[in-house]
């Protein structure tokens with residue numbers, strides 16, 4: 031009896047302490063209880079009641095269809111009315127969430143990753159603001175959010191979140207999200223590579239109320255506008271997102287009027303429960319197996335380094351477990367880390383877009399999938415890690431997931447899509463900013479980021495510059511339209527970059543060249559933010575190759591607009607001609623990795639990049655010679671390179687294939703492979719090193735030992751469960767140190783004294 | 790019964806072996822790493838991804854840096870088919886990429902019909918083409 035009493039007393043004390051702490055919390059930071067979970071919320075008593083009452087599958091399907099069309103309609107609104115380039119070209123999404131915050135339906139188009147991630151801020155609002163007397167929740171409220179430590183991908187994406195009421199009772203939530211670009215960070219355009227702490231990354235909005243009674247609060251709006259480079263854009267798109275939410279509300283109220291809140295709730299709950307059950311059933315169809323893969327980032331966007339993203343994917347029964355142990359520790363002062371939901375959300379895209387596109391596009395399709403991630407790693411960054419370039423680690427997360435799942439999918443008797451090689455995974459585009467030709471301050475990017483090459487499929491080539499891995503049905507934009515607002519031209523665009531394909535029996539879809547030059551502003555600049563200029567960021571599939579490497583090329587000390595006026599024939603329409611022929615006298619030609627920090631450009635100087643190719647599929651020797659010739663005809667390949675790569679014999683003039691000679695070339699080449707190939711054990715003995723290469727800074731696990739991660743040198747080994755901080759030196763300081771030591775050597779040799787020898 | 794595992798590999802459930810689908814060569818035990826039965830070649834990246842711009846003049850040329858990545862090609866020792874390619878960290882061991890639970894696979898396929906032609910998935914492109922023919 032005494033024991034029981036004291037246990038009760040302890041419990042009471044604990045509750046009191048918990049309440050005290052809650053009431054006196056000085057800062058409501060990102061909540062791990064919310065942020066580390068991606069499963070759907072437990073069924074509430076009310077939801078169970080509704081499901082028991084409304085079992086008619088026809089009614090449920092009808093409500094679901096109306097929710098889907100409401101999402102698609104509001105998606106169209108965002109795309110048509112949104113002012114951000116990202117909005118115009120489809121980098122947006124809308125969705126409907128249950129009363130507990132689970133996404134049930136997202137729009138069919140757009141950036142689906144948001145859908146798996148916007149439930150976090152909704153759950154934060156539910157937990158913290160509904161019962162907070164200074165905030166509260168009522169009909170007509172709207173909340174804004176962009177800080178990825180509270181949900182979503184990166185803080186260039188802004189969401190508007192709105193509760194939906196029926197007769198005074200909360201029935202569900204709606205949200206609309208747009209990649210806005212500009213957010214007041216240290217570089218324009220919203221994705222600074224230069225950020226070394228979260229405080230360099232611009233606006234960091236935890237979810238807060240910015241709309242009351244369907245009106246944006248002007249004082250808060252002004253504060254937000256005052257914090258970014260594009261105040262008009264900030265206002266315009268907040269309105270657009272609000273109106274998209276209000277349209278969703280209107281459509282939901284139509285459902286409520288016709289079917290009632292219980293039927294709507296039943297539909298949302300049963301949809302999520304049924305999808306989750308169906309996903310478990312589909313996983314059970316996969317072979318029980320462990321698949322291992324990894325990809326590497328070859329840069330931090332500031333300097334080159336080899337950074338590993340490791341993936342062990344295990345399927346057992348109806349469980350599927352992603353273990354990303356062995357991936358690089360988080361980089362304390364580089365922006366390429368992601369908060370865990372970003373990595374998960376991107377992996378969810380693999381399933382929703384490329385494996386089970388037939389499932390309702392909500393959170394449940396991903397709910398049963400499990401994750402193991404090393405703490406304070408590039409895929410599970412701490413709140414102190416900058417993450418404005420989280421795209422780098424989330425895109426590689428996508429690729430390892432796409433590569434690993436393909437090896438499970440091939441054997442399945444029933445497939446919902448084709449097996450395909452990894453998609454290209456970098457946003458090869460220009461982020462830009464400065465003063466435009468109309469005297470307005472801008473900061474944003476070209477929609478060419480959406481033109482990633484598609485992976486080769488099991489029975490056909492990949493599609494060129496098809497769609498970004500983070501969205502389906504997005505657009506690459508109309509450059510002529512952009513040019514009304516920006517002071518630069520894309521002098522070469524939408525022209526495929528010859529000889530850059532990822533070869534295979536089926537080749538990956540290729541990317542196009544983009545050559546830009548500023549024209550009508552002396553305060554304008556560009557940045558580029560891709561890895562993969564030294565080592566490809568993807569893999570091929572089943573004997574197909576990955577893409578190559580993609581640099582940034584520059585021509586400085588030239589004004590090509592002058593050249594075009596006086597000697598137009600000098601202007602070259604490809605990177606290869608421009609760089610190898612060097613047609614402009616006295617100009618400076620240079621190549622760089624694709625992590626160019628924001629740099630001011632002068633009129634007529636050329637910046638040249640190419641999008642990348644999706645991965646290849648299968649053995650090059652099995653490629654249909656007719657497809658090889660087609661690629662030559664379309665100038666995707668030069669004849670010489672086609673011959674070398676695919677071992678095809680054809681006539682240079684007519685391009686007619688000599689079948690017999692081709693068969694012989696290929697048979698001979700198979701024999702050559704048998705000669706040059708070394709038996710596995712012998713190869714491993716000769717080739718495999720016990721440590722990473724000495725001269726390259728390497729981050730991550732080495733070989734199959736996942737108990738240690740390297741942090742930049744072979745002497746610096748860390749515990750993957752507690753890696754501690756990892757700092758990079760400013761590349762300019764590295765350069766200065768190298769120059770100083772060169773200078774020191776010259777001084778020693780020549781006896782030249784420094785200007786001032788005092789310490 | 791045999792299970793088609795990849796474009797070029799299948800598992801003979803009864804013999805418990807990995808086999809080459811092109812030449813029927815037995816590669817090794819399906820309880821182990823199929824790569825151990827293959828030939829490996831460390832390919833120069835420039836053979837696959839050409840220097841688009843002049844490597845004498847430029848540091849970054851579109852060709853991956855061979856000090857930063859190895860392209861490991863795995864061949865069937867009998868027919869020379871390129872069964873797998875791995876873009877590997879330089880000097881990193883090749884991955885044991887498909888570790889199959891063979892007993893579970895046997896159990897799973899004991900309820901299935903054997904498949905000798907791989908299934909592709911829904912033919913959405915075909916439908917679109919047929920549609921355009923009718924106009």
Ligand SMILES: [Zn+2]
Nearest residue numbers: 809812865868
């Ligand atoms: Zn063979």
